Amino acid sequence: MKRWMQSPLMTFAVIIAVWEGIALAQWFPETLFPSVDTVVKALIKLGAEGALISRIAYSIGIILMSMVMSLLAAAVLLWLSTRYKSMARQIGYLEAIFNPLPGMAVLPLVILWVGVTHKGMLLIMMHAMVWPIWAQMRVRFDALKQTYAAFMKAYSITGLRAGYHVYFCGSVGELLSSIKTAWSRGWRALISIEMVFGMVGTHTGLGWLIYERRMYMDTAGLYGVLLVIALIGVAVEQGLRTIEDRFRS
C-alpha cells in the first residue's frame, strides 16, 4: 500500500468528504450538521478573536507540565521499586487500585481536597499519566534486571552507570511507548476536566471552549474545536511514533 494511503491525513480526508456529502444532502438541519466550510470559517473566526490560540496554549501547557511531573514521579516510583522489593509490591498494589480508575472518577475527591484549581487539574492529570508510564517501565526494568543482573554484578556495573547505560538506554523504546499511552490518557482526561472545571467557573483550555461554544449554540465552532483537538492528538501521536521508529531502527 502506498505511504500516503496510510497517512492520518487520508483518514481525515475521508471523514471530511463523508461529512461534506451528508451536509450537502441536507439530511439534518444545518445548525446541527454544518458544512465543512462553515466549520472552517467558525474556526478562523475563533482564531482571529485569539480565543483558540490561548486555549490551545493553555491545554498544551497543562499537559506538558503534567507529563514532566508524571515522568519524575514515575522515575521515583521506579527507583523505589527497583531498589526495594517490598516497595515494588506495595507500588504494584497501588497501581492495581488506581490505574483502572478514570480521571473523572477521582475528580470529586480532588475537588474536595484542593478545590477547582490548577493544582487539582494537575493532580488528576498526573493520576491519568503516571500509572501507564510506571507499569510499562516496570515490566521493562524487570526484564532488563533478569537478563543483565549477573552480567552487571560480574562486571561491577552499579549506580549511575547501571541506571543510565543499562536501565535508561535499555528502555528508551518503552519509555516513548509509555509516553504515548500517557499522552492519550492525559489528553482525554484534560478535555473532560476542563469541561467540568469550566462549568464551575475556572474558564480554561480547549475543553471549556467546547462547552462555551455549545452554550452559545455555535455548533460550527464546537465542531471546529473538536477538529482541533483531534488534529493535535494525531500530530502528537505521529511525532512520538516517528521518534519511536527512528529509535528502534
Next chain:
Amino acid sequence: MREEIDHQLPLIKIENLTKRYQDTTILSALSFYLAPEEVLVIMGPSGIGKSTLLSILANLESYDGGHIQYDSRLFDRIAVPLPVVFQGTETLMPWMTVMQHLLLVAPNLEEAETRQILERVALWEHRLKKPSELSGGMKQRLAFARALACQSKVILMDEPFTGLDEALKESLYQLLKEVQRERGLSIILVTHDTREAEKLGNRILELKSAEMLIEKIPGSSD
C-alpha cells in the same frame, strides 16, 4: 605440544569448597587450583553444578564452606574481580555499539587499547555496529573482547560456544588460544563438550558428582 605451566604459584586456590541449596548439596569439599597462563576446563554433564562453581568464583554466588584464595597479582590492574563470558550472547545490549560495550565494562580504557582489542578479535571495522548487525561469531567475539577490556589476567567462561556451528567453533577456539597465549591469560572454561575440552584445555577437571572432581589429561581417552 602442550606448554609448561607453573603450578607452584596458583592464581586461584580453592580448598574444600561446599555449596548447598536448602537441603541439597551441590558442591561438596572440592579442591583445585588455577595456574598462571593455563586454560583449565571444568567438564561435566548438565546440572551437575559447573556453572554454580563458576558463579562462586566470579563472586556472583555465595558458598557455604571452604576457602577461595585469589592471588594478589590478579587485582593489580583490573577494574572488576573476574570477568565472565556468559553462555550465549544474551548479555550483549542491543542498544549499544561494539565500542560502547567495551567502554561500559572498562570506562577508563584508553583508545589505543580499545583499538588493539577490537582489531585482535576482528571487530574494529564493526565498532559502530550494534549486536543485531553482527553475525553469531562476531557476537561471541564481542563477548570475549568485553572480558579482555577488563584487563584481567583471569577470565571465566561459561559454555561460551554453545549453539554455534562447528566451523565457527573451530575459528573461535583458535582465536581464544592465540589471545590467551599472547596476553598470558588464565582461563577457567566450563563446558560439557569433550571435544572442546580436549582442544582448549591445558588441564581438564571432570565434575562427576557434588564431591568428585577428577583430573584428566587432555588427549587421554579416559
